[in-house]
Amino acid sequence: MADTKYIFVTGGVASSLGKGIIAASLGKLLQARGYKVTNQKLDPYINIDPGTLNPYEHGECYVTVDGTETDLDLGHYERFLNVETHRANNITTGRIYQNVINRERRGDFLGKTVQIIPHITNEIKRNILQLGKTGEFDFMITEIGGTVGDIESLPYIESIRQLRWEMGNNTCCIHLTYVPYVAAAGELKTKPTQHSVKELQQEGVQPDVLVLRTERAVSIDIKKKVALFCNVDPNSVIENRDVKTIYEVPIKMMEEGLDTVVLRKFGIPDDRKPDMEAWNNFLYKLKNATKEVKIALVGKYVRLQDAYKSISESLIHASAYNDRKLKLSYILSEDITADNAEEMLSKYDGILIAPGFGERGMEGKVHAAKYARENNKPCLGICFGMQCMAIEIARNLLGYKDANSTEIKPETTHPVIDMMESQKHVLEKGGSMRLGAYACQLKPGSKVADIYKDSIIYERHRHRFEFNSNYEDEFAKVGAVISGINPETNLPEILEIPSHPWYIGVQFHPEYRSTVLNPHPLFDAFIKAAIKE
Ligand code: GLN
Numbered sequence: 008m009a010d011t012k013y014i015f016v017t018g019g020v021a022s023s024l025g026k027g028i029i030a031a032s033l034g035k036l037l038q039a040r041g042y043k044v045t046n047q048k049l050d051p052y053i054n055i056d057p058g059t060l061n062p063y064e065h066g067e068c069y070v071t072v073d074g075t076e077t078d079l080d081l082g083h084y085e086r087f088l089n090v091e092t093h094r095a096n097n098i099t100t101g102r103i104y105q106n107v108i109n110r111e112r113r114g115d116f117l118g119k120t121v122q123i124i125p126h127i128t129n130e131i132k133r134n135i136l137q138l139g140k141t142g143e144f145d146f147m148i149t150e151i152g153g154t155v156g157d158i159e160s161l162p163y164i165e166s167i168r169q170l171r172w173e174m175g176n177n178t179c180c181i182h183l184t185y186v187p188y189v190a191a192a193g194e195l196k197t198k199p200t201q202h203s204v205k206e207l208q209q210e211g212v213q214p215d216v217l218v219l220r221t222e223r224a225v226s227i228d229i230k231k232k233v234a235l236f237c238n239v240d241p242n243s244v245i246e247n248r249d250v251k252t253i254y255e256v257p258i259k260m261m262e263e264g265l266d267t268v269v270l271r272k273f274g275i276p277d278d279r280k281p282d283m284e285a286w287n288n289f290l291y292k293l294k295n296a297t298k299e300v301k302i303a304l305v306g307k308y309v310r311l312q313d314a315y316k317s318i319s320e321s322l323i324h325a326s327a328y329n330d331r332k333l334k335l336s337y338i339l340s341e342d343i344t345a346d347n348a349e350e351m352l353s354k355y356d357g358i359l360i361a362p363g364f365g366e367r368g369m370e371g372k373v374h375a376a377k378y379a380r381e382n383n384k385p386c387l388g389i390c391f392g393m394q395c396m397a398i399e400i401a402r403n404l405l406g407y408k409d410a411n412s413t414e415i416k417p418e419t420t421h422p423v424i425d426m427m428e429s430q431k432h433v434l435e436k437g438g439s440m441r442l443g444a445y446a447c448q449l450k451p452g453s454k455v456a457d458i459y460k461d462s463i464i465y466e467r468h469r470h471r472f473e474f475n476s477n478y479e480d481e482f483a484k485v486g487a488v489i490s491g492i493n494p495e496t497n498l499p500e501i502l503e504i505p506s507h508p509w510y511i512g513v514q515f516h517p518e519y520r521s522t523v524l525n526p527h528p529l530f531d532a533f534i535k536a537a538i539k540e
Contacts, residue, residue, distance in 0.1 A: 009472045010177055011142070011144050011146070011177075012147070012178070013135065013174065013177060013178045013179070014147065014149070014178070015150050015151065015167050015179070015180045016148060016149070016151065016180045017160075017183070017214070018184070019185075020199045020200065022153065022186050024185055026080075027048070027150060028046075028256050029183055029260070029265075031086075032256045033260065034046045034084065034146070034148050035087045035088055035090045036257055036283075037146050037266055037281075039283050039286070040266070040279050040280070042145040043144045043145045044144060045084075045088075045090070045092070045138060045143070045148070046088065046092070046149075047095070047147060047149045048077070048152060049099075049134075049149060049150070049163055050149050051151070052101065053104070055099060055105060055437055056068075056075065056076045056077065056078060057099075061312035062308045064315075066312075066314055066316060068469070069082040069519060070443065071092050071094065071096070071467075072443055072465075072467060072469075073094055075094040075097065075442075075443075076438060078097050078152070079091070082519070085522060086523055087257070089525060103127060117211075121145070123162055128162055128165050128169060131163060131167050132169065133419050135149055135170065146501045149414070151163045151167070155182070156206045162487060164210045164212055165211070167212055168210065168211035168212050177273075179272045180215050181214065181216040181218060181269070182203070182216070182450050183217075183220070184203045186219045186220070186229070187199065187221075187222075188221070195221060197232060197236070200217070201236045204217070204236075208238075215243060216265070216269065217234075217239055217243065217245065218245045218247045221246065221248055221249070222249050223537050224248065224374050225244075230244040240268075242268060243268050245265050247259070247260070247263075252323075254286075254293060254523060255290060257286065257292065258283065258287070261283065268282060285524055286524070292327045292328060292330060296327060296330050296331050297388065298302070298332065299332045300331040300534055300539060301330070301332075301356045301357075302333065302336070302355060302356065304318065304336065304359045304361055305352075305359065305392075306337065306340055306360075306362075306368055307340050307361075307363055312337065317516070317518035318389070318518045319335055320521065321530045322530060322534070324521050324527070325521070325527065325533065327526075329534050329535060329538060331534065336355065339372035340372045340375065341368040343375050344374060345374050347379060348378035352379070352384070355384070356385070356387070356537035357384065357385040357387070357509075357533060358375055358379045359386075359392070360375055360376060360379075360387070360396065360512075362390035363417075365414070369391075369415055373395050373402070376388065376392075376395050376398075377488050380400070380507060380510060385508060385533060386509065386510050387509075387513075388512030389518065390468075390516060392512060394472060394512075396502060396510075397423050397502055398423055399500055401421055401478065404485040404487070407420075412472055414426070414472050415470070422475055423478050424475060425472060427470075427471060427473045427498070440468075440471050440475045441469070442469055444468075444527065445496070445515075446494055447491045447494075447500040447515065448462065448463055448491065449490060450488070450490040453490035454509075455491055455511065456490070458529060458531075466520065467515060467516050467520065468514065473498055473499065474514065476489075487503070487504050488503055488505060489501065489502060491513070498514070500513065508539070509532070509536035511533075
């Protein structure tokens with residue numbers, strides 16, 4: 008296509024309506040018609056990136072190959088579209104202001120007063136257009152975080168208004184709202200949607216398409232009513248009813264014609280249908296699996312399931328492809344003790360020890376690792392989870408009772424996990440961990456070499472501490488092997504116990520790489536082992 012087409016996705020009425028899933032679903036449908044698509048997220052908060060945010064504030068921090076700490080919606084984009092995203096795919100207000108202020112200090116504005124309009128809005132527009140201008144994409148879908156009417160999102164909506172004014176037919180605006188069912192009246196109510204669209208119109212943006220999130224079917228009459236009040240075509244009012252799995256949303260959106268309406272808006276002929284065969288195969292398996300596989304996810308942020316989003320989605324992908332229904336239980340690591348580990352964990356087919364930071368719940372992860380090791384339970388440790396596995400082995404097989412990570416106990420006499428040399432002089436907390444994709448060389452004949460069917464793999468990282476290589480030989484003597492290292496720095500990346508049915512800890516985050524069409528080999532192998540159990 009000649010010019011990149013820009014699609015903006017805004018949200019109204021309430022947060023958490025699934026803008027990210029709608030944006031990813033539309034991206035999928037356009038991609039499945041043969042177009043090149045990328046998804047972008049603009050986050051209206053002042054943090055530079057979500058890397059410094061507590062998962063309870065924000066959910067998981069997703070890491071891209073180029074080492075950017077991003078919003079979890081980028082995980083949805085990658086899982087749905089099966090293409091990688093990068094730094095330019097996630098922008099925050101913090102970064103917008105930082106860029107503008109840095110330029111002000113350099114003197115770039117030549118004595119002008121620096122203002123939200125035009126300087127902040129120009130910087131927002133530059134960040135949107137920059138991805139489009141690469142010429143790589145037919146469609147760019149930009150999702151604006153937050154809800155229309157928020158003070159924070161005003162400069163973004165204003166930027167969209169300007170872009171629409173400048174580019175006209177090259178843009179399309181989709182607004183996602185909520186249509187609640189009021190039980191006492193026995194009716195769906197459209198007033199919140201009307202108000203939300205009014206708000207958007209007041210800010211100068213007329214949506215082209217409305218997506219109505221709802222629990223009940225939206226009748227033609229309701230669509231017509233919404234269309235009339237909101238100034239859109241009745242065909243452009245799309246029902247987005249609750250479904251059991253997010254992976255059904257693209258199919259529902261296809262049935263409702265979201266992609267068709269968008270193409271029509273751009274004047275693009277609707278001549279090829281989306282090829283969703285592979286997606287449907289996955290969905291069929293996901294929905295029709297009857298036998299269960301029970302996995303315990305041991306972590307400290309279990310009150311908010313979004314905190315482990317990529318892990319739970321990776322487990323869903325792997326389970327579906329193995330014709331199993333995933334029964335995932337989130338277990339608060341603080342609750343696990345030496346005495347109750349058996350009682351808490353024995354009913355599961357596999358144990359996943361989650362990533363994390365800091366002391367809270369760490370001992371519980373060590374108890375979980377011990378239980379899994381001693382009882383031949385398939386166990387996958389990710390990042391801090393792998394580090395807890397190492398601490399457990401040092402304490403209970405090597406007899407180093409005070410073995411620890413220097414993150415938790417700097418004065419330990421057995422620092423089996425220690426700060427990476429490259430981290431020792433780092434003072435700033437933001438964006439300063441070892442981040443992004445690095446190579447890992449797998450040991451021939453190891454379990455992981457068999458699982459990956461490769462000798463060099465690339466996985467994404469987010470950590471400051473590492474396995475202390477001084478202990479590698481002692482670990483080998485008690486049967487715990489370092490089976491993956493970084494070929495340049497020799498940094499130990501994988502720990503496994505060859506004599507155990509399935510006991511693998513990885514310093515990296517495989518969960519960032521599992522997608523619907525490419526389930527991750529490590530999760531696949533873990534689920535297979537759990538099924539055997
Ligand atoms: N806190 C550990 C480190 O910094 C592990 C980090 C993680 O699990 N992502 O090394």
